[in-house]
Amino acid sequence: MFNLLGDIDNQGLDFTQYTQNVKPGIIQEVQDFIEELEDVYTNISSQAMDHIHSNEIIMTTGLSKTVELFLKLAAKKRKFKVIVAESAPSFSGHETAKALAAAGIDTTVIADSAVFAMMARVNKVIVGTSAVLANGGLISSNGIQAMAEAAKHHSIPVVVCAGLFKLSPIFPFDEDSLNICVAPDPVLPFGDGSLVPHVEVINPYYDYVAPEYINLFITNHGGHPPTYLYRLLNENYDPEDTYLLKE
Amino acid sequence: MENKTSSNRAPKAGGDQPLPAKPKDKPAKKEGSTAKQEKAQKKAAAKAARAAGGKDNKPKGKDTTSATALAESKKLPLVAHLEERIYPPTTAGAPPGVHPLVRSVGLQFAEFKICGSNARCIAMLQAFKQVIEDYQTPPYTTLCRHLPTYLSPQINYLVSMRPLAVAMGNAVRFLKLNISFLGIDIPESDAKQKLIEGIDEFIRERIIVADRVIVQYGLQKIQDGDVVLTYSCSSVVKAVLLAAHQKNIRFRVIVLDSRPLLEGRKLLQDLVDAGIQCTYSYLNSASYVMKQVTKVFLGTHAVLSNGALFSRAGTALVAMTAYDRNIPVIVCTETYKFTERVQLDSFVWNEVGNPHALIQGPGEGPVIANEKAPLEQWESSPNLRLLSLLYDVTPTDYLTMAITEVGMLPFTSVPVVLREYRI
Numbered sequence: 001m002f003n004l005l006g007d008i009d010n011q012g013l014d015f016t017q018y019t020q021n022v023k024p025g026i027i028q029e030v031q032d033f034i035e036e037l038e039d040v041y042t043n044i045s046s047q048a049m050d051h052i053h054s055n056e057i058i059m060t061t062g063l064s065k066t067v068e069l070f071l072k073l074a075a076k077k078r079k080f081k082v083i084v085a086e087s088a089p090s091f092s093g094h095e096t097a098k099a100l101a102a103a104g105i106d107t108t109v110i111a112d113s114a115v116f117a118m119m120a121r122v123n124k125v126i127v128g129t130s131a132v133l134a135n136g137g138l139i140s141s142n143g144i145q146a147m148a149e150a151a152k153h154h155s156i157p158v159v160v161c162a163g164l165f166k167l168s169p170i171f172p173f174d175e176d177s178l179n180i181c182v183a184p185d186p187v188l189p190f191g192d193g194s195l196v197p198h199v200e201v202i203n204p205y206y207d208y209v210a211p212e213y214i215n216l217f218i219t220n221h222g223g224h225p226p227t228y229l230y231r232l233l234n235e236n237y238d239p240e241d242t243y244l245l246k247e
Numbered sequence: 248m249e250n251k252t253s254s255n256r257a258p259k260a261g262g263d264q265p266l267p268a269k270p271k272d273k274p275a276k277k278e279g280s281t282a283k284q285e286k287a288q289k290k291a292a293a294k295a296a297r298a299a300g301g302k303d304n305k306p307k308g309k310d311t312t313s314a315t316a317l318a319e320s321k322k323l324p325l326v327a328h329l330e331e332r333i334y335p336p337t338t339a340g341a342p343p344g345v346h347p348l349v350r351s352v353g354l355q356f357a358e359f360k361i362c363g364s365n366a367r368c369i370a371m372l373q374a375f376k377q378v379i380e381d382y383q384t385p386p387y388t389t390l391c392r393h394l395p396t397y398l399s400p401q402i403n404y405l406v407s408m409r410p411l412a413v414a415m416g417n418a419v420r421f422l423k424l425n426i427s428f429l430g431i432d433i434p435e436s437d438a439k440q441k442l443i444e445g446i447d448e449f450i451r452e453r454i455i456v457a458d459r460v461i462v463q464y465g466l467q468k469i470q471d472g473d474v475v476l477t478y479s480c481s482s483v484v485k486a487v488l489l490a491a492h493q494k495n496i497r498f499r500v501i502v503l504d505s506r507p508l509l510e511g512r513k514l515l516q517d518l519v520d521a522g523i524q525c526t527y528s529y530l531n532s533a534s535y536v537m538k539q540v541t542k543v544f545l546g547t548h549a550v551l552s553n554g555a556l557f558s559r560a561g562t563a564l565v566a567m568t569a570y571d572r573n574i575p576v577i578v579c580t581e582t583y584k585f586t587e588r589v590q591l592d593s594f595v596w597n598e599v600g601n602p603h604a605l606i607q608g609p610g611e612g613p614v615i616a617n618e619k620a621p622l623e624q625w626e627s628s629p630n631l632r633l634l635s636l637l638y639d640v641t642p643t644d645y646l647t648m649a650i651t652e653v654g655m656l657p658f659t660s661v662p663v664v665l666r667e668y669r670i
Contacts, residue, residue, distance in 0.1 A: 084637035086605065088506050088529050091621075094606070098621040101631040108323055108632040110620065111605060112531050113505035113561030117593035121325060143531030146564050147573055153642075179535065188512075188527055195512075198519045202528040203537045 036220070040083045040163035043220035048074035051159065051218070056123040057180045059115070059151075061085035062141035064128020065091035066161040070218070071126070081106040083122065085115050087143055089186035089203060112143055116150045125151045125242030126159045129209075132162055134171040134233055138212030139178050142204050148213035156217040164219045167229065169237045175208035248432035256634050272376055321626065326599055327360065332357070334601050335606045336408060345404045346378045364412040364548050364593060366453055371405065371415055372446050375422065379442050389539055389664035390438045392427040398422075410598055413549035413557065413583045421449055425482060457581040457652035458483050461483075462490045465544070465613075473498040473541045476574075478530070478565045480510035481546020483579045488544070492523045501540060505530040505561045506514045521659055533568040543569040543576045550633050552665055553589045553644035554658035560636050566645035575647040576593070578658075582651050585665050593639040600635035 051060070052074040060067055060082060070081060082105050087094040093109065101107040110118055111171055119125075124149060129140035138144065138160060148158045172178060184201035211226040224232065303536055322331065327435030333340075338350045345353075350376045355361045361370045378401060384390045403412060411419070425445045429438050465487035469475060475498055477484050477581055488500060500523055511527070519523050543565065547558040555596025556578060558563060566576045590596055606622045625631045643658045653664060 001308040027361050057480060076370065084504075088531060096623040097631060098628075105313060106630050106631060108631075109605060109625075110634050110636070111506055111560065112529070113559070113564070114634070114636040115569065116563035117560060117597075118637055120592045121594075127590055142535075146531065146568055149534070150564060161581060176535075176538075180260050186531055192512075195516060199515060199523070200524075200526040202526060202532055202536060203530075207531075224363050 003193055008240065010231045012030055012083045030165055037165060038161070040165070041066060044218055045069045045073040047218055049077065050125070050223075051184050052078055052080055054078050054080065056080045056238075057083060057121055059118065059122040059125045059147070060096065060110075060127055061093050061115075061147055062087045062090075062128065063096050064141075066163065067126055067128045068096060069185065070161050071100060071105060075103055075105045076168070077099075079106075081108065083108045083110055083118055085110055085112050085143065085147065087141060088112055092141065112146075115143075115147050116153075119147075119150045119154045120121055122151070122154070122156055125156060127158070127160055129162050129166060129216060130206060131170075132160070132217065132229065133167050133178075134230070135212065136214065136229040137172055137175075138209035138214065139206050141173075142207045145209045145213070148209050152213050159216045159218060159228045160214055161218045164221055164232065164236065167219075167232060169233055172208060178208060179204050179206045181205065190206060214243055215222045227233070259499075266539075278408075287518065292354075317617040318647055319543055320629070323394070323632055326594055326597065326634065326636070329594075329597055329599050330410065331599065334603060335612075338408075340353075342400055343402050344400050346374070346401060347376045347379065348374045349401045349404060351436070354406050356405065357408040359508065362508075363480065363482055365458075367423070368415045368418050369450055369454060370475045371411075372418055372450055375401070376443050376446050379439050379446075382439070384435055390433075390435055391426055391429045391431060394426050395423055398426075400545075413586045413588070417583050418449060418453075419584070422446065422477055437473045444482040453583040454581060458486055459568055460652040461579050461581065461650050462486050462609060464655055465577075466491055466494060466496075468528065468542065468577060468650070469496055469498055471497045474501060474539050475499070475568070476501040476503065476536065477514070478503045478511070478545060478562055478566070479505070479508075479559045480514040481544075481579065483581070484544045486512055486545045487579060488523060489517060489521050492518075492521055498524065501526040501528070501536050503528060503530050503536070503561075503565060505535060507600065507607065530564060533565055537568050537572050537574065538573055540569065540572075543574055545576065545578045547580050547584060547639060547655070549588075550578075550658075550661055551589050551640070552585070552587050552662045553660045554646070556592070556641040556646065557590065557638055558598075559594075560639045563639045563645070565643040566641045570645040577648050577650060579650045582653055582664055582668060584669075585661060587665060590640055593636065597639075598637040600637045602633035602635055605633045605635050607655055 048070050058071070058080060060071075061084065062197060074080065082100050084093045084097040084100070084107060086109055090112070097107045097109045127140060127144050128148070129138040131139040133139065151158045170178070180201050181204045184203045187203045188199065188201045190196055214226045217224045217226065217229065217233075221232070258467070276283070280362045289635045292398055326619065336354060337447050341350050341353075341611075342390070345433070352370050355370070356367060363365055375398070375411050382394060382397060384393055402411075421444070421446070425442055429441065463485055469487070469491040475488065477488070477500065479602070491498060498520055502511045502515045502518070502525060505525065515525055526536070545566065547562070550558040551557055556566075569576050603617055606620070606625065622633070625633060649656045649661070651664070653668065656664065
């Protein structure tokens with residue numbers, strides 16, 4: 001998709017003239033891209049058996065369909081336990097936990113505060129993400145940076161499941177500009193009238209996770225270390241695309 | 248003292264005879280342990296069912312009608328060795344000899360109405376003062392021999408309501424030591440007077456004056472323009488911050504908090520009332536807010552002799568996040584919280600909180616207040632468990648300095664203090 005126009009041999013083409021053979025090409029590329037998106041989950045979860053062994057304890061947080069399907073597929077053949085941090089104040093971890101438990105996986109929900117304590121017994125941290133940045137960092141749901149740091153302290157591998165379409169050419173020069181702070185009400189309810197006017201309440205939606213805390217990306221094109229992402233980036237984006245973004 | 252006002256809430260003084268259990272509402276699934284425990288559970292359930300109508304102070308969801316132990320299948324094997332409690336807590340299991348004030352204090356501990364090592368320790372010691380005052384040495388025995396045997400069921404009862412804090416353990420040890428120092432021939436009233444004075448002195452010297460000294464040290468560490476981050480609610484950190492504000496130091500405070508206890512809100516309220524500029528967020532935002540922080544001030548539950556902190560769950564995450572960004576982590580603690588014990592992980596000794604609290608919001612109802620609240624039926628789902636750990640162990644590497652009443656120390660000096668001061 002990203003190389004759409006570049007793929008077509010434009011040697012000797014006059015762009016001012018109407019050309020007939022571009023349209024089917026574009027349609028084909030879009031079709032391919034749709035298929036890639038449709039197969040993302042299957043392509044990623046099919047690698048689950050390569051990464052999850054019997055009787056292991058996996059920690060995750062937040063709500064990620066990619067991770068959910070990844071774990072569910074592994075659970076078909078292997079028995080393992082999952083610890084889910086609840087991810088306050090969105091509590092998206094609760095939904096993940098419910099889905100995993102329904103699929104027969106032994107699931108334990110913990111408060112976010114217990115992440116460091118539980119990490120001592122965890123074998124792998126598997127999380128999803130909203131975007132993968134050019135340096136191999138993540139923009140993912142709030143709390144994952146702390147979890148990844150705790151994992152690093154215990155020398156536990158952090159695995160990120162993400163389709164390649166989440167790869168972005170943006171480089172996080174200012175990581176805060178990539179984050180947003182959403183309504184503070186779930187953190188400190190507006191109903192607590194006496195406090196609210198006097199306090200600055202912060203409820204960041206995303207979390208920037210630095211690449212040094214990540215051990216492996218599992219994409220629909222296989223597993224890659226964060227250091228390899230620049231190569232994937234080159235394959236997926238024309239340098240001109242990233243240039244255009246800056247305009 | 249909070250315990251004075253609510254002592255009338257303690258049901259019948261010493262008269263809870265072990266009458267044959269008549270369970271109106273059996274616990275859903277009993278832990279298959281000793282018969283004694285089963286009996287206690289049945290009694291607790293029956294009592295709770297009786298008391299359910301009159302209790303309006305516990306928004307514990309729809310299960311308030313029955314005190315239930317957690318089913319065996321819902322316990323995480325990892326922490327299976329930790330004591331399990333019955334929710335909601337009742338004083339029904341108390342043996343006959345337990346003093347009504349101790350019952351009341353125990354219930355307030357179990358309900359987290361009195362929370363925090365210092366508050367709990369003071370409440371316990373105040374109750375014991377009353378116990379000692381009301382105590383009569385039986386004939387043919389002496390106070391210093393008999394009082395410890397009278398006190399131990401009181402202590403055991405408190406432990407059954409909520410495990411004693413390390414600091415409380417130290418206080419109990421101090422009290423027992425004081426009793427053993429009493430001579431056999433000292434008149435009873437003098438002995439009691441001496442013990443009560445001893446307790447008062449302990450509270451004054453080890454907690455109240457110690458806190459004042461810590462505040463003085465702490466003040467040296469807060470300067471104009473500082474952004475101080477603190478986690479949860481520590482009484483001594485609060486005292487330091489309030490004193491700094493009173494000294495007209497211009498600084499800002501970030502209060503991080505975590506569910507399900509949300510203790511940080513108490514701290515936040517007090518700081519805001521004093522007029523300190525505050526920011527509030529959940530623990531998950533630690534890495535987001537840490538960029539602006541210049542110092543982290545933490546309180547603690549106990550300091551282990553290897554220099555690690557045993558503190559409210561989440562403290563380790565905060566200290567780690569700060570350490571990774573080269574921000575000093577300063578821990579304010581009285582030395583009576585130091586303990587000889589060493590612990591390498593957070594499971595060997597810990598406390599498991601009410602798992603139901605994880606799905607309940609701070610008010611009534613579930614955290615996600617709509618029809619799709621995902622975990623509402625968690626108890627009927629065979630593969631799902633909820634675990635609420637109350638404490639964690641913070642490795643000593645993350646901690647920069649301890650402020651104690653004996654000075655500002657590196658954490659490597661904890662065993663030295665323990666040895667030199669014989670705490």
